[in-house]
Amino acid sequence: MLTSDLRRVLDSAAIAHLATVSADGAPHVAPVFVGTEGDRVVVFTGPDSKKSRNLHRDPRVALSVATADDPFTPVVVRGRVIEWIDGDEAWEIVDRVAGKYIPVPYPRDDARVVAVIEPEVQRVGMG
Secondary structure (H helix, E strand, O other): OOOHHHHHHHOOOOEEEEEEEOOOOOEEEEEEOEEEEOOEEEEEEOOOOHHHHHHHHOOEEEEEEEOOOOOOOOEEEEEEEEEEEOHHHHHHHHHHHHOOOOOOOOOOOOOOEEEEEEEEEEEEOOO
């Protein structure tokens, strides 16, 4: 279950940095739009992106989130991708999440998939 503090951050327009594990074991970090779907965390990406390839091979993720009003308060999520959503259902999530960041529907130029993350560790602040 997401804490109310974490849900508040994830439902805002805070930018997250998603860390995945590359095939050679090296970390790969990329900024992503982030949101919630029920008690899970969602991010989206291209189905053939490095993020997607890494997560299909090794579903472990870490997210570091910076809020606009307090970018130095640590917001951390660690967990695993437990589901992939594509097609119309994915586009509904993409548009909802992206709508926090951009004032128009997300461009349909390239395919997008949604990674659903089950949080195992969640922290807002130093606690």
